[in-house]
Amino acid sequence: xxxxxxxxxxxxxxxxxxxxxxxxxxxxxxxxxxxxxxxxxxxxxxxxxxxxxxxxxxxxxxxxxxxxxxxxxxxxxxxxxxxxxxxxxxxxxxxxxxxxxxxxxxxxxxxxx
Amino acid sequence: xxxxxxxxxxxxxxxxxxxxxxxxxxxxxxxxxxxxxxxxxxxxxxxxxxxxxxxxxxxxxxxxxxxxxxxxxxxxxxxxxxxxxxxxxxxxxxxxxxxxxxxxxxxxxxxxxxxxxxxxxxxxxxxxxxxxxxxxxxxxxxxxxxxxxxxxxxxxxxxxxxxxxxxxxxxxxxxxxxxxxxxxxxxxxxxxxxxxxxxxxxxxxxxxxxxxxxxxxxxxxxxxxxxxxxxxxxxxxxxxxxxxxxxxxxxxxxxxxxxxxxxxxxxx
Amino acid sequence: xxxxxxxxxxxxxxxxxxxxxxxxxxxxxxxxxxxxxxxxxxxxxxxxxxxxxxxxxxxxxxxxxxxxxxxxxxxxxxxxxxxxxxxxxxxxxxxxxxxxxxxxxxxxxxxxxxxxxxxxxxxxxxxxxxxxxxxxxxxxxxxxxxxxxxxxxxxxxxxxxxxxxxxxxxxxxxxxxxxxxxxxxxxxxxxxxxxxxxxxxxxxxxxxxxxxxxxxxxxxxxxxxxxxxxxxxxxxxxxxxxxxxxxxxxxxxxxxxxxxxxxxxxxxxxxxxxxxxxxxxxxxxxxxxxxxxxxxxxxxxxxxxxxxxxxxxxxxxxxxxxxxxxxxx
Numbered sequence: 173x174x175x176x177x178x179x180x181x182x183x184x185x186x187x188x189x190x191x192x193x194x195x196x197x198x199x200x201x202x203x204x205x206x207x208x209x210x211x212x213x214x215x216x217x218x219x220x221x222x223x224x225x226x227x228x229x230x231x232x233x234x235x236x237x238x239x240x241x242x243x244x245x246x247x248x249x250x251x252x253x254x255x256x257x258x259x260x261x262x263x264x265x266x267x268x269x270x271x272x273x274x275x276x277x278x279x280x281x282x283x284x285x
Numbered sequence: 286x287x288x289x290x291x292x293x294x295x296x297x298x299x300x301x302x303x304x305x306x307x308x309x310x311x312x313x314x315x316x317x318x319x320x321x322x323x324x325x326x327x328x329x330x331x332x333x334x335x336x337x338x339x340x341x342x343x344x345x346x347x348x349x350x351x352x353x354x355x356x357x358x359x360x361x362x363x364x365x366x367x368x369x370x371x372x373x374x375x376x377x378x379x380x381x382x383x384x385x386x387x388x389x390x391x392x393x394x395x396x397x398x399x400x401x402x403x404x405x406x407x408x409x410x411x412x413x414x415x416x417x418x419x420x421x422x423x424x425x426x427x428x429x430x431x432x433x434x435x436x437x438x439x440x441x442x443x444x445x446x447x448x449x450x451x452x453x454x455x456x457x458x459x460x461x462x463x464x465x466x467x468x469x470x471x472x473x474x475x476x477x478x479x480x481x482x483x484x485x486x487x488x489x490x491x492x493x494x495x496x497x498x499x500x501x502x503x504x505x506x507x508x509x510x511x512x513x514x515x516x517x518x519x520x521x522x523x524x525x526x527x528x529x530x531x532x533x534x535x536x537x538x539x540x541x542x543x544x545x546x547x548x549x550x551x552x553x
Numbered sequence: 554x555x556x557x558x559x560x561x562x563x564x565x566x567x568x569x570x571x572x573x574x575x576x577x578x579x580x581x582x583x584x585x586x587x588x589x590x591x592x593x594x595x596x597x598x599x600x601x602x603x604x605x606x607x608x609x610x611x612x613x614x615x616x617x618x619x620x621x622x623x624x625x626x627x628x629x630x631x632x633x634x635x636x637x638x639x640x641x642x643x644x645x646x647x648x649x650x651x652x653x654x655x656x657x658x659x660x661x662x663x664x665x666x667x668x669x670x671x672x673x674x675x676x677x678x679x680x681x682x683x684x685x686x687x688x689x690x691x692x693x694x695x696x697x698x699x700x701x702x703x704x705x706x707x708x709x710x711x712x713x714x715x716x717x718x719x720x721x722x723x724x725x726x727x728x729x730x731x732x733x734x735x736x737x738x739x740x741x742x743x744x745x746x747x748x749x750x751x752x753x754x755x756x757x758x759x760x761x762x763x764x765x766x767x768x769x770x771x772x773x774x775x776x777x778x779x780x781x782x783x784x785x786x787x788x789x790x791x792x793x794x795x796x797x798x799x800x801x802x803x804x805x806x807x808x809x810x811x812x813x814x815x816x817x818x819x820x821x822x823x824x825x826x827x828x829x830x831x832x833x834x835x836x837x838x839x840x841x842x843x844x845x846x847x848x849x850x851x852x853x854x855x856x857x858x859x860x861x862x863x864x865x866x867x868x869x870x871x872x873x874x875x876x877x878x879x880x881x882x
Contacts, residue, residue, distance in 0.1 A: 329636060332635050332636065332644075332648050333636065335628060335632045335635060335648070335651050335652070335655070336625070336628040336629055336632050336651070336655065336866060336867075336870065337866065337869065337870045338870065338874075339870070339874035339875075339877035339878050340878055341625065341655060341658055341659045341662065341676075342659060344652075344655050344870075345652055345655050345656050345659060348648060348649075348651070348652035348655070349652065351648060352645060352648055352649060352652070355641065355644060355645055355648070356645065358641075359641050359645075362641070373641055374640050374641055377641055378639065378640070397874075398874055398877050399877070451880050452877065452880060454880050455880070456876070456879075456880060457876040458876055458877060458880045461876065540636045540637055541636060541637065543637045544634075544637045544638070544639040544701045545639035545640070547761075548759060548761055548762065551758055551759050551762065552754055552757070552758060553639035553640050553643060553701070553754060553758075
C-alpha cells in the first residue's frame with residue numbers, strides 16, 4: 173500500500189534490578205519505537221519485574237557470532253588471569269598455618285555493620 | 286495445619302469484615318458499586334478482544350488491560366464485602382441488570398477497534414480524574430487501593446493515547462476514529478454521574494463538579510490535539526448509575542452468568 | 554555497519570557470483586553442508602544468521618510456523634469461555650492463560666519470521682497462510698469445546714500433551730527455537746496448575762459437575778491421542794531427527810503422556826473411554842487407535858467441527874483490521 177510504513181522488528185532488553193545489566197529477551201513487531209515500548213511491557217513482562225526496558229530497531233544491531241567461532245577463540249593458557257590458576261595458594265598458606273582469603277569473605281566482612 | 290491460600294478462592298485478599306470499622310464507611314457503598322461495576326464491565330468487554338486485536342502483539346497488551354480492570358473490580362467488590370455486602374462472586378454472578386451501577390458507555394457491545402480505543406480512552410481519562418479525587422477520601426482502605434490503581438492505570442492511558450495518535454493520522458483509521466468518537470459521546474453522559482443513593486455527606490466531600498470539569502477539559506484538549514473536533518457532551522439521559530441500562534448489559538450478564546447459574550450454590 | 558562474517562566465511566557475501574564459477578559454488582555448498590552436519594553432530598547450536606541447508610530451514614519453518622499458528626488458533630476454543638468463566642478468579646486466570654498462549658504464538662512467529670525472511674516470508678504471509686490453508690494447526694484446536702469442563706480438560710490434558718511435545722524439543726539444534734521453548738515451558742507450568750485447578754473442583758463437585766467432566770474427557774480422548782501424530786516415523790520426522798531438531802518419536806511421546814496422565818485421570822474418578830487401554834509387562838501402553846484418517850483430514854483440509862469458524866475469526870482479526878496496522882504516517 174502506498175504511503176504506509178511497514179511494521180518493523182524491535183529487539184527487547186530488560187533490566188530486572190538496578191544491579192543487573194539489560195538482558196535480551198526477544199523481539200516484536202511494532203509500528204514505531206514508542207509503540208514498541210508499550211507492547212514490549214506486556215509481551216515480555218507479564219510476570220517478571222523490571223526497572224528498565226530498552227527497545228532497539230533490529231536494523232541498528234551489528235553482530236558477530238554464530239558460526240564465526242574463531243572470533244571468540246582463546247586457545248592458549250590464560251589461567252594466570254583466573255582464580256583457578258592460583259589453587260596452590262591455599263596449600264601454601266597452610267604451611268604458614270594460615271589460609272587463603274576469598275573475595276566473598278571480604279565482601280561479607282565489609283558489608284558487616 | 287496451615288491452610289494454603291489458593292488463587293481460586295473467593296475474596297482472598299482481605300480479612301473477614303470487622304463490623305465496627307465497617308459501619309463507619311458504609312456510606313461509601315453506593316459509590317463503590319459504581320466503581321466496581323464500571324471496572325468489571327469494562328474489563329469484560331475488553332477481554333472480548335482476545336484473539337481479535339489488529340496484531341498479535343496488541344492482542345497481548347489489550348488482554349492485560351482487561352485483566353487490570355477486572356482485578357480492580359475485584360478489589361472494589363472485596364471492599365464492599367468487607368463493608369457487609371455479599372461476596373465478590375455473589376455480586377458479579379447473582380445480580381440482575383437493574384442492580385448494576387456501571388456507566389452505559391461501558392456495557393455497549395464491542396464495536397470496532399477504533400471504538401474500543403476511544404471508549405477505553407474516554408473511560409480511563411474519567412477514571413484517572415475520579416481516582417485523583419478518591420485518593421483524598423478519609424476511607425483509608427479505599428485510598429490505599431486507589432493509590433495502587435493509579436499506578437496501573439498510568440499505562441492504560443499512555444497506551445490508548447499512542448493509539449489515538451496513530452489512528453488520527455488519516456485514511457480509513459481516521460474515518461473510523463471520527464465515527465467512534467461520535468458513538469462514544471452518545472453514551473458518555475452518565476460516566477461522571479454520582480449514584481442517587483449516595484449520602485450528601487459523602488457526595489459533598491468529593492468535589493465532583495470540579496472533577497467533571499477537569500475531565501471535560503482533558504477530553505477536549507485531546508480531541509483538539511488529534512484533530513477530532515469539538516466535544517459533543519450529550520444531555521443527561523437514562524443513567525446506568527440508577528440501574529437504567531441498555532439491552533447490552535442484559536446480554537453481557539446472560540453470558541457472564543451462564544455457567545455459574547446452571548447450578549447454584551456449588552463451587553466452580 | 555560492521556559485518557565481520559562476510560570476510561571470513563563468505564556466508565553473507567554469496568551474491569554477485571558469475572556463471573563460470575557454478576561448479577565452484579557447488580563444491581562450496583557441498584563443503585558448507587559437510588561443515589554444517591559436523592556442527593550438528595558435535596551438538597552445536599545453530600543461529601538464524603548462520604548458513605543452513607535449505608532443507609533444514611524449511612523443516613524448521615514448517616514446524617515452528619505450525620507451532621506458532623497452533624498457539625494462536627488454540628486461543629479460540631478457550632477464549633469462548635473467558636466471558637463465561639463462573640468465578641472472578643477463574644475469569645482472571647483463564648484470561649491470563651489465553652493471553653499467554655497468544656504470547657507464545659508471538660514468540661514462535663518471530664522465530665518463524667526470521668527463518669522465512671531470506672525466502673520472502675513475513676508476519677503477513679505467515680498469517681495469510683492460515684486462511685489459504687497453507688499452514689496447518691493441531692487437530693485439538695479444530696474441535697468443539699461446548700462446556701466449562703472442556704475448558705478444564707483443555708487446560709489439563711491438551712496443555713499437558715503440549716508440554717510433553719514441547720519439552721521434547723528443548724534440546725534441539727536450532728537455538729532461537731529452544732530459547733523460546735524454554736520460556737514457553739516455564740509459562741506452561743502455570744497453565745498446568747490452572748487446568749488442574751478447574752478439573753479438581755469439578756471432580757470434587759456435584760454429580761452434574763462430575764458428569765460434565767466425564768463427558769468432556771470422552772469428547773477429547775481420541776483427539777488427545779492423535780495430537781502426538783502417527784505411529785510410523787514419517788520422512789519429515791526422520792529428517793528432523795537427522796538434524797537433531799527433535800530426538801523422540803511420536804509414539805515415545807504418546808507413551809509418556811499415557812504414563813503420566815492415565816493414573817491421574819483414574820485417580821479423580823474418571824473413566825477413560827477405551828476399555829482396551831492397558832499397560833503390558835514391558836510397560837508399554839496399548840490403546841484403541843484414534844481414527845487417523847478422520848483427524849488427518851481435519852488438519853489437512855480444515856474440516857473439523859470448528860475449523861471454518863475459527864479461521865474466520867483469525868481472518869477477521871488480521872485482514873479485517875489491516876486498517877489499524879496500515880495507518881498512513
